Amino acid sequence: MKTNVRLLAYRLLRKYEKEKFILREDVDSVLSFLDDKDRRFFKELVWGVVRKEELLDWYINQLLKKKDIPPAVRVALRMGAYQLLFMNSVPDYAAVSETVKLVKNENFKKLVNAVLRRLRTVPEPKELHLIYSHPEWIVNYWRSFLPEEAVLRIMKWNQEPLPVMLRVNSLATTKEEVIKILAEEGTEAVPGKHAPFSLVVRKLGISMNDSRVIKDGLASVQGESSQLVPFFMELKPGLRVLDTCAAPGGKTTAIAELVKDQGKILAVDISREKTQLVEKHAKRLKLSSIETKIADVERLTEYVQDTFDRILVDAPCTSLGTARNHPEVLRRVNKEDFKKFSEIQLRMVQQAWQLLEKGGILLYSTCTVTKEENTEVVKRFVSERKDVEVIDTRDKMKEFEVEGIWDGYGFLMLPDETITPFYVSVLRKMG
Numbered sequence: 272m273k274t275n276v277r278l279l280a281y282r283l284l285r286k287y288e289k290e291k292f293i294l295r296e297d298v299d300s301v302l303s304f305l306d307d308k309d310r311r312f313f314k315e316l317v318w319g320v321v322r323k324e325e326l327l328d329w330y331i332n333q334l335l336k337k338k339d340i341p342p343a344v345r346v347a348l349r350m351g352a353y354q355l356l357f358m359n360s361v362p363d364y365a366a367v368s369e370t371v372k373l374v375k376n377e378n379f380k381k382l383v384n385a386v387l388r389r390l391r392t393v394p395e396p397k398e399l400h401l402i403y404s405h406p407e408w409i410v411n412y413w414r415s416f417l418p419e420e421a422v423l424r425i426m427k428w429n430q431e432p433l434p435v436m437l438r439v440n441s442l443a444t445t446k447e448e449v450i451k452i453l454a455e456e457g458t459e460a461v462p463g464k465h466a467p468f469s470l471v472v473r474k475l476g477i478s479m480n481d482s483r484v485i486k487d488g489l490a491s492v493q494g495e496s497s498q499l500v501p502f503f504m505e506l507k508p509g510l511r512v513l514d515t516c517a518a519p520g521g522k523t524t525a526i527a528e529l530v531k532d533q534g535k536i537l538a539v540d541i542s543r544e545k546t547q548l549v550e551k552h553a554k555r556l557k558l559s560s561i562e563t564k565i566a567d568v569e570r571l572t573e574y575v576q577d578t579f580d581r582i583l584v585d586a587p588c589t590s591l592g593t594a595r596n597h598p599e600v601l602r603r604v605n606k607e608d609f610k611k612f613s614e615i616q617l618r619m620v621q622q623a624w625q626l627l628e629k630g631g632i633l634l635y636s637t638c639t640v641t642k643e644e645n646t647e648v649v650k651r652f653v654s655e656r657k658d659v660e661v662i663d664t665r666d667k668m669k670e671f672e673v674e675g676i677w678d679g680y681g682f683l684m685l686p687d688e689t690i691t692p693f694y695v696s697v698l699r700k701m702g
């Protein structure tokens with residue numbers, strides 16, 4: 272019997288509507304029994320509906336007398352509207368009739384049918400937050416501290432799913448070699464524009480987890496923004512490096528590769544499950560300079576007494592910069608979260624600073640776009656100490672061809688095809 276992919280998508284989206292959270296395991300478990308064509312359809316429908324939520328709701332609401340409809344009906348309407356507006360491969364009659372089938376109640380079946388049949392008659396919206404489908408409050412919030420063109424750039428790129436990117440393990444192989452192996456597996460990859468060891472996947476042959484380059488530790492899956500972070504830490508072999516908030520170890524292992532696996536890298540995270548992820552990552556890449564420790568970074572000095580030449584605080588944050596892969600984050604956060612995270616982040620930097628040698632460098636980074644968690648954290652920290660020098664990273668960002676905004680405390684990378692928004696602040700301890 273043919274699998275009803277729309278029904279599977281509907282169930283997942285109903286769960287999302289309740290919880291505002293999509294578990295990757297839920298997606299993967301559906302994908303595991305679909306063929307290639309159904310997988311593509313399922314992924315596009317699910318992520319498309321989440322990505323375009325505000326826009327779809329706006330179209331639907333133009334045709335509803337009473338906007339307060341049950342969530343089950345709203346989700347079905349979004350799915351139908353998405354297929355009509357964005358999926359050229361789906362004929363209109365199928366988008367309408369298959370959506371009507373998802374709805375149980377007879378009266379609502381009629382309503383869904385009527386709305387979807389008239390959907391194409393609605394003229395396009397004019398407001399930017401609708402055209403680029405973002406919650407209005409987030410756009411207004413970004414406008415309160417970012418130039419309009421930066422806000423527009425973030426919104427535009429948030430419409431585009433991020434390509435898969437790899438960081439080639441420079442201690443084990445070369446970009447050319449990895450490209451060759453990938454080609455034998457049917458995957459097309461090209462060198463990335465920004466990070467020295469990056470590859471961008473243009474066409475996926477087999478799943479990356481099954482690829483020889485991952486299994487044999489020749490590369491890691493990592494975006495270009497993350498790959499660039501360690502390049503701002505003035506790393507060299509033999510340094511003692513502390514990576515707080517290290518799991519799953521993307522940046523820890525990048526650091527180890529850059530110091531040629533020579534030196535001591537201590538990777539800290541909050542739980543055993545988390546530090547095990549880092550250990551697994553290091554083992555796969557055959558890196559031996561990494562040790563792990565379970566600790567609460569907000570009280571780091573109770574757990575760690577050694578001092579370090581370099582410290583990375585890649586802090587937990589509201590993750591707004593990950594919206595291309597996780598469009599649901601934009602619909603989950605609220606302004607209180609910005610404040611809550613910023614207090615945690617400041618405590619982490621204060622604690623880590625105490626373990627930094629004079630002349631050493633602490634890099635603070637987040638993958639979010641909020642004033643509270645970026646500029647304000649560093650500003651507050653700098654204002655309470657006399658031994659902090661803020662390092663200007665503008666020239667170096669230019670070298671890596673990364674555009675963004677310098678706020679006097681750090682640099683907010685602005686997105687392009689392979690860069691996602693990332694905030695990087697580099698602080699030197701004066702002696």
Ligand SMILES: C[S@@+](CC[C@H](N)C(=O)[O-])C[C@H]1O[C@@H](n2cnc3c(N)ncnc32)[C@H](O)[C@@H]1O
Nearest residue numbers: 516517518519520521522540541567568585587
């Ligand atoms: C942004 S992620 C780090 C990503 C990682 N640096 C990488 O590149 O792969 C933030 C990490 O902070 C950890 N974390 C959150 N609160 C923490 C705490 N109080 N102490 C230690 N780690 C914490 C989380 O477990 C999570 O692994």
